[in-house]
Amino acid sequence: MTVRSLQPAVTRVRRFSWTQAAIYAVLTLGAFVAVFPFFHMVATSLKTYGSVITGAFWPWFPFGDEALQWQNYPEAITTIGWDKEWNIYLFSRYAINSIVVSLAIVAGVMITSAFAAYAFAQMEIPGKNFLFLLLLATIMIPSDLTIVPKAVMMYQFPNPFGTGSWYNTYLALIIPFLASVFGIFLLRQFFMQIPRDLFDAAFIDGCGHLRYLMTIVLPLSKPALVSVALINFIWAWDSFKWPLLVTRDPQMRVLAIGLQQFLVQEGGTKVQLMMAFSSMVVVPVIIFYFFTQKYFTEGITTTGIKG
Amino acid sequence: MTSQATAVAQQRPFLTSRRLRKLREAGLGYLFLLPAFVILAIFEFWPVFYGAYISTCNWTVRGCARQLGLANYARALSDPEMWHSLLVTASYSIISVPLQLGISLLLAYLLFQQIRGKSLYRVLFFMPYITATVASASVWAFLYSPDRGLINEVAKMLGLPQLRWLGEPRGIFTMIGEAMGVTVPAWLAGPSLALLSIILYTTWVFVGYDTVIFLAGLGNIPHELYEAAKIDGANGWQLFRWITIPLLSPTTFFLLLYTVIGTFKAFNHIYVMTMGGPGDATTTASILIFQQMYQYNRYGYSAALSFILFSVILVITIVQNRFAGRAVVYA
Incomplete structure (x- = not known):
């Protein structure tokens, strides 16, 4: 004990040490590698085609005389095309699709997860443990195993809002993802910390489970709810394989698909526009992430899983 | 009643x-x-x-046109493409998992020291993980581009050979052999440079995630153990080897399982960067399943392929549980 209490005052004095310098060097190199591709993306999106193909890395003042090519952004949007159905740019259509789909999934996941997590954490239900094991089992089912039958089902389910099936509709993009095992897990962990006695007290005052969940549990769990919402939003925003499989029309594409199609069609010749398109997809998310990053890391380290 | x-x-x-x-x-x-x-x-x-x-059907738009029994499986097992895709998947997994875990353990351990700006580093490391895969994969495809990509530009400046990266189906050992004037036998060709380029991208994406998880694991190791060992005269390496590694093993084990399964599922970035090419150099099992379904509409066959892939994952998970699980120390 005495040794410990004596030590800090002596050792915490900061002096230059090679070990410290090496640690900072490695960490900074790592951070540079992590961030550099984003920087390169934005830089390329502001160049002329000429300096892209000559490989000039930094054409601007004070190293060169080229102006920033902001017009690459509107040019990228017009190059992607025009949606005759809604009379807007296809880019806007992609963005609307991505936002609608992601927000709908997040809203659905929040509702289904909050109810299920509450039932698992705070209610006495026969067979609860079995059901929870069943839930655990779904994590073990790899998405590749179910993707073929799921895609087939999208052709078979009738569309209640029109003719045809779920294929090439929002239904296919949204409904299969309205429950998240990750969300249930994370919220359950959080809800379990609320002592059951609190509910018993509320119950005596005539408060039922539903009202207790809405007025006490959810407000207490705001950080966990934010984590679930953000992480699910990022996953939904990132989804590519499924929308590629179950949509056909350009009007139903999400940003990720639009980006990949653009890469296939124009990526070879219009790199600066390609990078402008990528920046428009990535930069808003990165800015958003900087303000909310605490919730991401907390959510991920609490459960350690990806949906 | x-x-x-x-x-x-x-x-x-x-x-x-x-x-x-x-x-x-x-x-x-x-x-x-x-x-x-x-x-x-x-x-x-x-x-x-x-x-x-x-998977037991000849599946068409109208449903199960004809019952085939296990014919789809028999066809898959005798299909060299299937075996090749499993080999590519295995190479992808075997190279990328240790690379990812090694780098992220190093970064996490360094971050865990008394460091200023710890949270800033963590935020930056984590950035590739949260960005849309398609976007970052496109950016990397551009970095790798043979004629105007940044990587080859830097190689040119340094006087290094310029490579085709994602477009290079030849094995890495073949290429090294050619550079040194040695002919390497076909069985020793090694993983293709295209696959290695994809692995590098994968590492870039997931190191931040793994680092965050490792950091949480490091935080769970009781600090008194280090103090006690220091009093007994243990040096930095000994602390790492005899306290950190064993007590971090539950975290490492979790990440190992998770990363291996992740490499078997890998799809988006491979599809964006190479679509499984050049040739079939980067056609992983996941890509093959998708191609069979999306391009050729062979639903029955791709369902059978996915069950084969699933059984491989299951076997690997069980083996990992048996052997790696035994090495885990639960404090």
């Missing part, structure tokens, strides 16, 4: 009201669980059985 219930109620009124309360709670509980379980049942559980059925 009713008379019995009232009789019981008269006998022990208190208990019955409690039982009623329990019954109502159970009913409400099931109601709460229902939405999530309905979605999971339809879109996670049922497809497993439905997929098994589809």
Whole structure:
């Protein structure tokens, strides 16, 4: 004990040490590698085609005389095309699709997860443990195993809002993802910390489970709810394989698909526009992430899983 | 029925009201669980059985045109493409998992020291993980571009050979051999440079995630152990080897399982960067399943392929649990 209490005052004095310098060097190199591709993306999106193909890395003042090519952004949007159905740019259509789909999934996941997590954490239900094991089992089912039958089902389910099936509709993009095992897990962990006695007290005052969940549990769990919402939003925003499989029309594409199609069609010749398109997809998310990053890391380290 | 219930109620009124309360709670509980379980049942559980059925069919738009029994499986097992895709998947996994875990353990351990700006570093490391895969994969495809990509520009400046990266189907050992004037036999060709380029991208994406998890694991190791060992005269390496590594093993084990499964699922970035090419150099099992379904509409066959891939993952997970699980120290 005495040794410990004596030590800090002596050792915490900061002096230059090679070990410290090496640690900072490695960490900074790592951070540079992590961030550099984003920087390169934005830089390329502001160049002329000429300096892209000559490989000039930094054409601007004070190293060169080229102006920033902001017009690459509107040019990228017009190059992607025009949606005759809604009379807007296809880019806007992609963005609307991505936002609608992601927000709908997040809203659905929040509702289904909050109810299920509450039932698992705070209610006495026969067979609860079995059901929870069943839930655990779904994590073990790899998405590749179910993707073929799921895609087939999208052709078979009738569309209640029109003719045809779920294929090439929002239904296919949204409904299969309205429950998240990750969300249930994370919220359950959080809800379990609320002592059951609190509910018993509320119950005596005539408060039922539903009202207790809405007025006490959810407000207490705001950080966990934010984590679930953000992480699910990022996953939904990132989804590519499924929308590629179950949509056909350009009007139903999400940003990720639009980006990949653009890469296939124009990526070879219009790199600066390609990078402008990528920046428009990535930069808003990165800015958003900087303000909310605490919730991401907390959510991920609490459960350690990806949906 | 009713008379019995009232009789019981008269006998022990208190208990019955409690039982009623329990019954109502159970009913409400099931109601709460229902939405999530309905979605999971339809879109996670049922497809497993439905997929098994589809895999025994010659599946067309109109459904199961003809029952084939296990013919799709027989065809898959005798298909060299299938075996090649498993080999590519295995190479991808075997190279990328240790690379990812090694780098992220190093970064996490360094971050865990007394460092200023710890959270800033963590935020930056984590950035590739949260960005849309398609976007960052496109950026990397551009970095790798043979004629105007940054990597080859830097190589040119340094006087290094310029490579085709994602477009290079030749094995890495073949290329090294050629550079040194040695002919390397075909069986020693090694993984293709295209695959290695993809692995580098994968590492870039996931190191931040793994680092965050490792950091959480490091935070769980009781600090007193380090103090005690220091008093006993242990040096930095000994602390790392005999305290950090064993006590971090549950985290490492979790990440190992998770990363291996992740490499088997890898799809988006491979599809964006190479679409499985050049040739079949980067056609992983996941890409093959998708191609068979999306391009050739062979639903039955791709369902059979996915069951084969799943059994491989299952076997690997069990083996990992057996062997790696044994090395885990639970403090």
